[in-house]
Amino acid sequence: MAYKLAFQPSFQKTYIKLIKKNPALDDRIRKSLLLLQEDPRYPSLKSHKVETRRYGVRWSSSVTGDIRIIWDFDEHQNLSILILDVGGHAGKRKVYK
Numbered sequence: 001m002a003y004k005l006a007f008q009p010s011f012q013k014t015y016i017k018l019i020k021k022n023p024a025l026d027d028r029i030r031k032s033l034l035l036l037q038e039d040p041r042y043p044s045l046k047s048h049k050v051e052t053r054r055y056g057v058r059w060s061s062s063v064t065g066d067i068r069i070i071w072d073f074d075e076h077q078n079l080s081i082l083i084l085d086v087g088g089h090a091g092k093r094k095v096y097k
Helices: 009-021 027-038
Strands: 004-007 048-052 056-062 067-073 080-088 094-096
Touching: 004 009, 004 027, 009 027, 009 080, 027 056, 027 067, 027 080
Parallel strands: 004 080
Antiparallel strands: 048 056, 048 094, 056 067, 067 080
């Protein structure tokens, strides 16, 4: 069962900046998005809830050791995921299990 991904402008802006600095991240981010679309709890994504400064409590999934995708389930549409942001892993986020 595949989820529909909806990309927020905040993700688009940060994504473009990241891949300009490091083009190799493009493939890694795309692969993580495909896995997220297929199964948000896929083991290599290490998806877990975090409290972010900008978005409050949301989900975080791993792209690389430092890069994370911040997302949440769309409460209005079944099987839809809102992709909010992508960026470095901030050590000050609270992790919820």
